[in-house]
Amino acid sequence: MAIIEVKNLVKTYKIIEKEEGLIGYFKNLVKPKYKEFTAVNNVNFSIEKGELVGYIGENGAGKSTTIKMLTGLLTPTSGNVIVNGIIPNQKRIENNKNIGAVFGQKTQLWWDLPVIESFRLIKKMYKIPENEYRKNLKKFTELLDLEELLEKQVKNLSLGQKMRCEIAATFLHDPKIVYLDEPTIGLDVFVKEKIRKFIKDINREKKTTVILTTHDLKDIEDVCDRIILLDKGQIIYDGEKQKFKDTYGRYVIAELIVNNIKDNIILNNAEILEQNDNKLKIKFSHDETTIVKIMDEISKFCNIEDIHMKEAELEDILKEIYKGVHTNVKNNDATSKNAI
Amino acid sequence: MLKTMMQLAKMQFNQYNIYKSNFYLFTLNRIVEVIVYIFVWQAIYSQTGNAGGFTLSQMVTYYILAIAFSSIATWGINETMAHSIRTGQINKELLNPLTYFQYYFGMNLGELAFAVVIGIATFIICAIFWELALPVSFLNFILCIFIIILGIPITFFIQMIVGTIGFYTNSIWGMQIFRKAVIQIFSGIVAPISLFPLWFQELSKFLPFKELIYTPINIWLGQVDYSEILFVIIKQIIWGAVLYIIAKKFFNHAIKNITTNGG
CATH class of the missing domain: 3.40.50.300 (P-loop containing nucleotide triphosphate hydrolases)
Structure with a gap:
């Protein structure tokens, strides 16, 4: 009870x-x-x-x-x-x-x-x-x-x-x-x-x-x-x-310190969140790519000096939900409730 | 329950007592009031020689007792309650494992305990400077105290009614002044009831306020029949019950309003 x-x-x-x-x-x-x-x-x-x-x-x-x-x-x-x-x-x-x-x-x-x-x-x-x-x-x-x-x-x-x-x-x-x-x-x-x-x-x-x-x-x-x-x-x-x-936070945010940026950086399977002189903030999902592949891609445009990664925290996920990124949350919940 | 109320009373009492100056200032205030009233009546007696069936020494006793009892009749928790409603503190108090009335009655007792301390201090200091008439008998003294105690639930429920108005208006200041004024006039703090017009005396016979000041003092002075005292006791119990029902109904109505509309 x-x-x-x-x-x-x-x-x-x-x-x-x-x-x-x-x-x-x-x-x-x-x-x-x-x-x-x-x-x-x-x-x-x-x-x-x-x-x-x-x-x-x-x-x-x-x-x-x-x-x-x-x-x-x-x-x-x-x-x-x-x-x-x-x-x-x-x-x-x-x-x-x-x-x-x-x-x-x-x-x-x-x-x-x-x-x-x-x-x-x-x-x-x-x-x-x-x-x-x-x-x-x-x-x-x-x-x-x-x-x-x-x-x-x-x-x-x-x-x-x-x-x-x-x-x-x-x-x-x-x-x-x-x-x-x-x-x-x-x-x-x-x-x-x-x-x-x-x-x-x-x-x-x-x-x-x-x-x-x-x-x-x-x-x-x-x-x-x-x-x-x-x-x-x-x-x-x-x-x-x-x-x-696990459901909504299956992504990683990486911050890279870079120099000698040659071109506009274009990445497959990763989203650029922020970019200024020598700093690059990207987001990607483990399902779609790996950090090694991404670094490969980035190194075509510039030299990577340092990299720092962090897992998505509750706060990041919630911000996205409030912004309406995960519009499927509601539906998911409805189905999971039915399952119970 | 009793233990809780005693603790509440103790805390409310201490809350006053933390500021020692409170005690001195309130007592001083009372003594100044006594002096003013006595001077005025000395002047009147030197002109007329008699007023309302009191001799001058009885009148002096009347005012010293009236002022000593006055805090008991007029103090209470309605300001605390209105403040709690205004700030939303009431939400916290409604989660106590005892009813709102019990909680506030406990605090009210603490408030009155402080009023009693000031009353006694006022009485003792005045007794040094003026000659006071003592109670005519020990029984009369006990009856005098008993009638005052019977007044406590009555003033408490009136306090709760005035406090509850705080749900509907932002400030109960005006209502509080009004309550105080009614009690001061009808209880006989301003002047003995016997000096007022006849209709006023008739009216005050049925109201519960005379018994907060005027009647106890007259019992002290031995001017009330025992049969009348019995009538007064029954009257006060009925008033207590009526005011309890009104206060409770009014409060529950107000509470229902916030529990359905969210304050």
């Missing part, structure tokens, strides 16, 4: 259509015109206990709306959400006991008080047994390096310190499911790494289900096993991260 089950989920907002000018303003007051906007359009997925899922998409793709429906903060227009056997928007308090959530910059820590006070409140709210609380606190303090922060007032912490405390607060009551909405926004590399490692460690040890939405794809690359890709309210990919990369 899946811990999260989402079926035919739809969320439509009514927005008041604003008209220009003073007359428009009064018209709106008397008889507002509504426009419908579908933020989430027939979304289906199910998530098993202990999965690390990256829920990704552009701004406005419907990620946060989905998360809000999963937590019970929003009522779906149609469709079903079942989390841990409960319909969240009907039994919100019941559902809240099983979940933890980080929403970007909003905090559950009390601004004027030492961090530990907020932790104590969480302990009492969730009725965490004393020994459990101590054990978790000790462990989190080690993993997230909180030792010196606990007695400090929240307002005196830096963004990174605050987020480390926030993450610890979210996991303190051993939630079954954790929703992380942009947990690493605005943080430096070290803090990001610490948080990612923490999420992975806790997931391994406690089988916590984690749903992560982020714009930093390094987070996904590092933490998640599965990705759900959302575009304009619809899922366009749902499956293993590795498979996603």
